[in-house]
Amino acid sequence: xxxxxxxxxxxxxxxxxxxxxxxxxxxxxxxxxxxxxxxxxxxxxxxxxxxxxxxxxxxxxxxxxxxxxxxxxxxxxxxxxxxxxxxxxxxxxxxxxxxxxxxxxxxxxxxxxxxxxxxxxxxxxxxxxxxxxxxxxxxxxxxxxxxxxxxxxxxxxxxxxxxxxxxxxxxxxxxxxxxxxxxxxxxxxxxxxxxxxxxxxxxxxxxxxxxxxxxxxxxxxxxxxxxxxxxxxxxxxxxxxxxxxxxxxxxxxxxxxxxxxxxxxxxxxxxxxxxxxxxxxxxxxxxxxxxxxxxxxxxxxxxxxxxxxxxxxxxxxxxxxxx
Amino acid sequence: xxxxxxxxxxxxxxxxxxxxxxxxxxxxxxxxxxxxxxxxxxxxxxxxxxxxxxxxxxxxxxxxxxxxxxxxxxxxxxxxxxxxxxxxxxxxxxxxxxxxxxxxxxxxxxxxxxxxxxxxxxxxxxxxxxxxxxxxxxxxxxxxxxxxxxxxxxxxxxxxxxxxxxxxxxxxxxxxxxxxxxxxxxxxxxxxxxxxxxxxxxxxxxxxxxxxxxxxxxxxxxxxxxxxxxxxxxxxxxxxxxxxxxxxxxxxxxxxxxxxxxxxxxxxxxxxxxxxxxxxxxxxxxxxxxxxxxxxxxxxxxxxxxxxxxxxxxxxxxxxxxxxxxxxxxxxxxxxxx
Numbered sequence: 001x002x003x004x005x006x007x008x009x010x011x012x013x014x015x016x017x018x019x020x021x022x023x024x025x026x027x028x029x030x031x032x033x034x035x036x037x038x039x040x041x042x043x044x045x046x047x048x049x050x051x052x053x054x055x056x057x058x059x060x061x062x063x064x065x066x067x068x069x070x071x072x073x074x075x076x077x078x079x080x081x082x083x084x085x086x087x088x089x090x091x092x093x094x095x096x097x098x099x100x101x102x103x104x105x106x107x108x109x110x111x112x113x114x115x116x117x118x119x120x121x122x123x124x125x126x127x128x129x130x131x132x133x134x135x136x137x138x139x140x141x142x143x144x145x146x147x148x149x150x151x152x153x154x155x156x157x158x159x160x161x162x163x164x165x166x167x168x169x170x171x172x173x174x175x176x177x178x179x180x181x182x183x184x185x186x187x188x189x190x191x192x193x194x195x196x197x198x199x200x201x202x203x204x205x206x207x208x209x210x211x212x213x214x215x216x217x218x219x220x221x222x223x224x225x226x227x228x229x230x231x232x233x234x235x236x237x238x239x240x241x242x243x244x245x246x247x248x249x250x251x252x253x254x255x256x257x258x259x260x261x262x263x264x265x266x267x268x269x270x271x272x273x274x275x276x277x278x279x280x281x282x283x284x285x286x287x288x289x290x291x292x293x294x295x296x297x298x299x300x301x302x303x304x305x306x307x308x309x310x311x312x313x314x315x316x317x318x319x320x321x322x323x
Numbered sequence: 324x325x326x327x328x329x330x331x332x333x334x335x336x337x338x339x340x341x342x343x344x345x346x347x348x349x350x351x352x353x354x355x356x357x358x359x360x361x362x363x364x365x366x367x368x369x370x371x372x373x374x375x376x377x378x379x380x381x382x383x384x385x386x387x388x389x390x391x392x393x394x395x396x397x398x399x400x401x402x403x404x405x406x407x408x409x410x411x412x413x414x415x416x417x418x419x420x421x422x423x424x425x426x427x428x429x430x431x432x433x434x435x436x437x438x439x440x441x442x443x444x445x446x447x448x449x450x451x452x453x454x455x456x457x458x459x460x461x462x463x464x465x466x467x468x469x470x471x472x473x474x475x476x477x478x479x480x481x482x483x484x485x486x487x488x489x490x491x492x493x494x495x496x497x498x499x500x501x502x503x504x505x506x507x508x509x510x511x512x513x514x515x516x517x518x519x520x521x522x523x524x525x526x527x528x529x530x531x532x533x534x535x536x537x538x539x540x541x542x543x544x545x546x547x548x549x550x551x552x553x554x555x556x557x558x559x560x561x562x563x564x565x566x567x568x569x570x571x572x573x574x575x576x577x578x579x580x581x582x583x584x585x586x587x588x589x590x591x592x593x594x595x596x597x598x599x600x601x602x603x604x605x606x607x608x609x610x611x612x613x614x615x616x617x618x619x620x621x622x623x624x625x626x627x628x629x630x631x632x633x634x635x636x637x638x639x640x641x642x643x644x645x646x647x648x649x650x651x652x653x654x655x656x657x658x659x660x661x
Contacts, residue, residue, distance in 0.1 A: 122646075124584075126584060136571065140635055266446065298464045301459050306453075309439070312446075
């Protein structure tokens with residue numbers, strides 16, 4: 001009982017609000033970033049932070065839904081990598097090829113989502129393990145379609161989405177995210193699927209007894225997650241300008257961390273997209289600070305792992321047996 | 324002779340890893356059909372064990388954790404750290420000391436994982452996933468680039484043959500299996516499985532669930548350390564990413580070996596059989612690709628990619644074989660109910 005201080009009743013309520021904690025963290029990081037680098041809050045740097053956070057938030061949107069349903073999707077990273085490489089290969093720098101690229105991405109997302117869900121539902125494999133295994137397969141497929149070295153280039157329209165700046169700190173990607181956030185906010189409130197999703201995440205048996213087709217909800221959730229991952233890959237390509245192998249690899253962990261910082265529960269049934277956006281901002285800030293103090297990839301890996309571990313210790317502890 | 328076979332068969336049928344043994348037997352027969360009798364000579368068997376010992380040991384380590392209701396996604400990264408440390412430290416101190424240090428690190432990491440999963444009660448799958456990211460970074464810090472070497476005597480011992488026909492690597496596996504077999508006969512073996520199957524009952528029986536889980540994680544750490552040293556002896560060099568794939572492979576192999584992921588069900592022997600199954604499947608794929616298809620590409624695809632793809636798909640199929648375990652578990656329960 002050493003951790004009694006963590007008990008809900010002993011801490012004022014506002015500290016249990018993840019949005020509040022997230023905002024405080026962002027403020028602290030801004031201040032810390034300023035001390036490290038005087039240009040940390042310049043419009044150019046802010047625009048960079050917002051755009052990167054928006055990309056992460058797009059990738060994490062599907063993860064939010066999956067975690068609300070009580071699972072976790074580790075195949076998003078490979079979907080992003082595949083999406084970027086495949087769309088560059090298909091678009092070949094021409095706007096006329098965008099529909100085909102979109103079609104391929106959606107079909108791939110559909111397949112990945114269905115395979116994930118089938119393994120989880122029928123073979124009873126833990127979601128984390130199943131989606132990791134599927135992501136390995138998709139990574140190899142990514143290598144196969146481009147034979148090891150990505151070719152092709154992005155269409156001008158995708159480049160416009162990825163790089164155009166509306167106002168000094170507001171890029172097109174951030175603008176798209178704001179629209180998506182408004183859409184998701186109202187969608188998650190007044191939508192049959194959303195209600196069923198939360199019910200499934202809260203208590204699967206109760207949802208089943210209430211007549212919800214639980215398996216259908218889970219399949220749809222994983223499909224949405226995979227398709228969004230593939231489309232984020234296209235957007236990332238627009239932002240980065242050229243494809244390379246395993247482009248989205250770093251997003252895998254970050255999406256999970258963003259969702260959990262945003263206040264979702266790994267047990268399911270809890271979470272919202274606004275929190276995920278704030279979580280994305282926190283993580284992008286953190287990685288920008290790590291870049292500002294010039295750490296190499298290995299140290300970044302260590303710090304990412306430590307941060308995730310800390311988040312887990314704070315948010316996902318199970319009850320003791322004697323309780 | 325006949326009665327003996329029936330007795331062996333009955334004993335196997337009782338085993339929780341029955342499906343794993345049968346699958347392994349079928350695969351060996353298939354392999355003999357494809358590769359001919361040449362497969363069954365000492366050097367082929369030796370190289371089969373040589374290559375697969377790290378996976379088999381990692382799978383046994385994984386199985387011990389899964390028995391107690393946990394899971395370890397960081398076994399691969401731990402093995403990478405062991406490898407990186409043994410190679411890097413071997414340049415500055417006597418090699419035996421460096422290897423002992425690498426082994427101790429694995430045991431210590433087992434204790435860390437155990438304390439986070441058991442005492443802090445963070446879900447093991449998430450905690451070890453975070454630890455795996457952390458350790459991948461640590462391995463890169465210790466050894467930024469692949470390289471280094473080991474004294475050739477270590478490799479020749481590890482790759483050697485005992486008494487003319489028993490591979491040394493198989494002996495290592497046997498020692499680990501017997502070691503855990505002894506643990507399994509003692510109360511601790513039952514307690515570890517109870518911690519996975521029904522922790523509440525274990526608690527009511529007056530045994531500390533946390534301490535039991537901790538012991539399981541430390542035992543797993545010890546076996547992981549041996550696996551890491553075996554992999555180092557096999558590779559004869561260092562690579563900070565050398566073991567990373569073993570995490571998922573060991574889980575797939577554990578499930579293939581008839582161990583239930585929800586804990587409390589299965590045997591380490593079954594787990595080893597599952598890992599050997601995966602090893603032989605890879606062996607067959609390798610054989611087919613190298614001896615039957617005589618070009619470096621197939622339908623315009625590089626063979627190495629195709630091989631990776633097949634291996635990964637087989638892992639998914641292996642994961643799906645948990646259906647068999649559930650079937651076996653149910654029939655056994657029905658028999659008991661009668």
